Amino acid sequence: MSEIMLSLRKATKLYAGVPAIDGVDFDLRRGEIHALVGENGAGKSTLTKVMAGVVTLTSGTMTVDGADVAPRTPLEARNLGIAMVFQENSLVPTMTVAQNLFLGQEKFYNRLRGIYIAAQQFLQSLNFDVTPTATVSGLGAAKKQMVEIARAVLHRAKVIIFDEPTASLTPEEKKYFFDLVRDLKKRGVSIVFISHALEEALLLADRITVLRDGKRVVTDDAAKFDRAAIVQAMVGRDLSNTLYGARKSTVRPAGARVLTVQNLKMAPMVKNNSLSVFAGQITGVFGLVGAGRTETFKIVSGVLKRDFFHGGEILLHDKPVRYRVPAPAVKAGIAYVTEDRKVEGFFETSSIARNIYLGLLSKFPKGRMLLSRRETDTVGKSWIEKLRVRAIGDHAKVVELSGGNQQKVVIAKSLVQEPDLIIFDEPTRGVDVGAIVEIHELINQLADEGKAVVVISSYLPEIMALSDRILVSRQGKVVEEFSALDATEERIMYAAIH
Amino acid sequence: MIAAVREFANRFLGRGDATITVPSFDGALKPNQKLESAETLLTCEAPEDLATVGGNLLIADGPRLLRLDGGTASEVRSFDRSISALCALPGGGVAVALGGREVRLYANPSAEQPSATFTDAAFNAINALALADDNALIATDGSTSCGVDDWARDLMELNRSGRVFRLDPASKAVTRLAQGLGHAFGSCAHGNGVLVSESWRHRLVLVAPGAAPRIVLAHLPVYPSRLSKASGGGYWLTAFTARTQLIEFVLREPAYRKRMMAEIDPAYWVAPRLRSGFSFKEPMQGAHIKTMGVIKPWAPPRSYGLVIRLNAEGQPLYSLHSRVDGINHGIVAAIEMGGDLVMIAKGPGRVLRLPLAGLAEEFSS
Numbered sequence: 007m008s009e010i011m012l013s014l015r016k017a018t019k020l021y022a023g024v025p026a027i028d029g030v031d032f033d034l035r036r037g038e039i040h041a042l043v044g045e046n047g048a049g050k051s052t053l054t055k056v057m058a059g060v061v062t063l064t065s066g067t068m069t070v071d072g073a074d075v076a077p078r079t080p081l082e083a084r085n086l087g088i089a090m091v092f093q094e095n096s097l098v099p100t101m102t103v104a105q106n107l108f109l110g111q112e113k114f115y116n117r118l119r120g121i122y123i124a125a126q127q128f129l130q131s132l133n134f135d136v137t138p139t140a141t142v143s144g145l146g147a148a149k150k151q152m153v154e155i156a157r158a159v160l161h162r163a164k165v166i167i168f169d170e171p172t173a174s175l176t177p178e179e180k181k182y183f184f185d186l187v188r189d190l191k192k193r194g195v196s197i198v199f200i201s202h203a204l205e206e207a208l209l210l211a212d213r214i215t216v217l218r219d220g221k222r223v224v225t226d227d228a229a230k231f232d233r234a235a236i237v238q239a240m241v242g243r244d245l246s247n248t249l250y251g252a253r254k255s256t257v258r259p260a261g262a263r264v265l266t267v268q269n270l271k272m273a274p275m276v277k278n279n280s281l282s283v284f285a286g287q288i289t290g291v292f293g294l295v296g297a298g299r300t301e302t303f304k305i306v307s308g309v310l311k312r313d314f315f316h317g318g319e320i321l322l323h324d325k326p327v328r329y330r331v332p333a334p335a336v337k338a339g340i341a342y343v344t345e346d347r348k349v350e351g352f353f354e355t356s357s358i359a360r361n362i363y364l365g366l367l368s369k370f371p372k373g374r375m376l377l378s379r380r381e382t383d384t385v386g387k388s389w390i391e392k393l394r395v396r397a398i399g400d401h402a403k404v405v406e407l408s409g410g411n412q413q414k415v416v417i418a419k420s421l422v423q424e425p426d427l428i429i430f431d432e433p434t435r436g437v438d439v440g441a442i443v444e445i446h447e448l449i450n451q452l453a454d455e456g457k458a459v460v461v462i463s464s465y466l467p468e469i470m471a472l473s474d475r476i477l478v479s480r481q482g483k484v485v486e487e488f489s490a491l492d493a494t495e496e497r498i499m500y501a502a503i504h
Numbered sequence: 505m506i507a508a509v510r511e512f513a514n515r516f517l518g519r520g521d522a523t524i525t526v527p528s529f530d531g532a533l534k535p536n537q538k539l540e541s542a543e544t545l546l547t548c549e550a551p552e553d554l555a556t557v558g559g560n561l562l563i564a565d566g567p568r569l570l571r572l573d574g575g576t577a578s579e580v581r582s583f584d585r586s587i588s589a590l591c592a593l594p595g596g597g598v599a600v601a602l603g604g605r606e607v608r609l610y611a612n613p614s615a616e617q618p619s620a621t622f623t624d625a626a627f628n629a630i631n632a633l634a635l636a637d638d639n640a641l642i643a644t645d646g647s648t649s650c651g652v653d654d655w656a657r658d659l660m661e662l663n664r665s666g667r668v669f670r671l672d673p674a675s676k677a678v679t680r681l682a683q684g685l686g687h688a689f690g691s692c693a694h695g696n697g698v699l700v701s702e703s704w705r706h707r708l709v710l711v712a713p714g715a716a717p718r719i720v721l722a723h724l725p726v727y728p729s730r731l732s733k734a735s736g737g738g739y740w741l742t743a744f745t746a747r748t749q750l751i752e753f754v755l756r757e758p759a760y761r762k763r764m765m766a767e768i769d770p771a772y773w774v775a776p777r778l779r780s781g782f783s784f785k786e787p788m789q790g791a792h793i794k795t796m797g798v799i800k801p802w803a804p805p806r807s808y809g810l811v812i813r814l815n816a817e818g819q820p821l822y823s824l825h826s827r828v829d830g831i832n833h834g835i836v837a838a839i840e841m842g843g844d845l846v847m848i849a850k851g852p853g854r855v856l857r858l859p860l861a862g863l864a865e866e867f868s869s
Contacts, residue, residue: 281530
């Protein structure tokens with residue numbers, strides 16, 4: 007039996023004549039965890055989609071277990087023992103966990119009880135704490151991930167490809183996920199693992215392949231890499247000092263109190279939450295998923311409506327406010343940059359300029375009589391330049407942009423409203439390292455200009471690199487406050503869990 | 505009419521004045537245990553206020569005026585009533601408020617006869633004295649109906665009858681600068697006006713002649729009290745206890761409060777206290793917190809210790825705390841003296857000293 011489970015030779019995939027991957031050689035050994043890293047647009051997803059039969063190669067060859075193959079559909083790839091767990095999960099939300107697990111493998115006669123029992127036994131064998139009768143739409147991100155993985159294992163996959171598996175997981179859930187991946191490895195499953203979190207790649211992978219601009223830059227044992235080396239290979243320049251590198255030696259002093267949240271309640275996520283946000287500072291809000299961070303700030307910005315009776319109090323510039331919809335909050339100077347840009351952040355088939363202009367229009371709750379195409383172009387162009395959005399042109403559709411550039415559009419859409427309080431919810435989730443640096447620079451610049459900035463993040467290095475003060479949220483309320491100078495990862499995590 | 509409708513709506517919806525929310529201790533008010541590390545200079549029976557006269561520290565302790573030399577206190581003089589406020593005057597003099605109803609000025613702390621006496625019929629609860637820029641005295645009077653020691657009743661009755669007086673030693677004239685305040689307690693000259701603590705409205709207001717009080721600092725999670733000037737600009741603001749949601753809730757339950765005040769010993773009211781934990785009869789809130797899936801009983805503090813350092817604009821820079829597990833609660837006075845901050849923790853009856861060196865740096869880092 008060959009040591010190589012899957013290999014690609016001179017793999018090239020062209021989209022409209024432009025190579026997404028260009029002559030890539032890739033080997034996946036039997037029972038190894040292989041991390042694929044690279045900036046957005048480097049070709050990681052295309053490479054894995056080729057393996058999973060989602061796209062076919064323009065030129066080049068692919069072998070599985072030594073045999074030449076060319077899977078044209080995911081079903082063909084699955085029959086070859088290759089399964090892919092996508093970043094946006096592919097489960098049917100209205101079906102139960104068990105039904106999702108056996109979807110496509112149904113027998114002629116299916117007994118629901120039998121499916122549940124089989125699913126229960128199978129999930130227990132993987133040590134997954136997921137109820138087989140639960141509807142998928144009611145599950146959290148981590149549990150959905152577990153179901154996806156379980157489905158891949160159930161299909162007797164020899165190769166499992168994970169695309170950004172930890173993006174929506176909490177630190178605790180990540181640890182659990184890593185244990186699971188190591189367990190799969192012990193069973194002889196080969197894992198391909200795409201991640202923007204380089205620490206995860208270093209921690210988990212046996213080998214790492216770095217892609218840049220559709221080409222393979224380097225493949226080597228993980229032990230031979232460090233963070234700086236990977237980043238340098240990814241971007242072709244040294245970013246290690248700017249990306250979560252140096253700890254803060256000074257913090258910005260607090261300005262006037264811009265936002266006060268007092269005993270805010272909205273069952274079941276926000277429980278008696280109180281906090282303040284000050285001008286000229288970055289207030290980092292850390293917490294595990296379900297800690298009520300996003301919900302609190304969605305209530306502040308009118309995206310969510312809070313409990314009517316005794317739902318607490320929100321003061322903006324020391325005046326009580328209660329927003330039922332976002333428009334008056336925008337008018338009052340609050341901007342909320344969503345964590346889920348694809349659903350809430352933009353109109354993906356509209357141009358960049360139009361999306362940004364829409365942000366400006368939302369500052370006028372009653373709308374405008376006339377819309378100006380010239381103004382759209384001017385506003386769009388100035389913000390595209392200001393935030394260095396990389397696109398073919400101002401009229402490129404947002405859906406055509408990479409994750410980092412999409413995020414910049416979402417940010418521009420909020421900043422065009424000239425807010426006093428800007429809330430960034432997971433500002434760099436699914437964003438490549440080059441764009442992370444630029445987004446962080448922008449956030450710092452906003453605080454330097456005297457704006458009150460809130461950064462909600464589940465990624466500790468990001469919170470520690472950006473924040474002047476760190477609020478830790480647990481079970482629906484802020485439980486601890488740290489100055490960035492005396493915060494350590496251990497202290498923050500302890501406060502978030504205990 | 506509109507106000508009545510609004511009040512009804514507020515009470516129904518629990519908003520505005522009827523809200524039961526309390527701001528959090530964060531930012532400059534982030535809790536620490538700094539007051540617990542303060543040195544105890546003196547323990548006395550009923551310390552109330554402080555003043556520095558000619559490099560000496562004077563302490564109002566019940567009816568006695570004490571001078572602290574080194575570690576020992578000596579009685580300078582005593583009065584027939586408790587001293588409710590104390591203030592140093594230019595030239596080594598001292599002003600004392602007695603029982604909240606009379607203010608006497610002495611050329612020196614041990615002078616036999618007062619150089620001036622103010623016994624205006626309007627005085628009821630003079631609780632703090634401060635020197636204005638023109639050497640006049642500013643007196644804050646907490647309530648028209650409750651005495652200085654009966655401040656908890658004043659809170660429970662939702663009185664808003666605090667006043668600020670200007671006492672002119674030259675003309676012996678008493679001028680009312682402001683009225684209708686939510687328990688005025690502490691003042692300090694600020695520009696051409698006077699910065700006044702409004703305890704029951706949890707804020708500092710600027711009272712200036714011919715103008716309505718202007719809010720300088722609002723939405724404090726505590727009941728602010730006396731103010732003093734800080735070296736390098738700014739002020740020290742003491743807060744005699746912290747607000748809790750339980751008290752805020754009780755404050756919007758008139759029937760409960762009425763019955764409580766009629767039937768319960770004031771020591772055991774559900775009301776803020778300067779000290780707590782001395783009797784099992786003290787009320788507790790039957791609250792709980794869930795930690796690691798385990799529900800644990802918990803009660804909010806009844807008393808607290810806090811001193812806030814304000815900048816020249818009256819905004820908080822940092823704060824010194826004694827939390828629920830501390831002892832130095834009920835801070836009612838804080839003044840600077842020789843590079844130290846001297847404070848009165850009325851709860852345990854202590855005079856405290858905390859070196860100022862490095863304090864600002866510690867909290868600004």
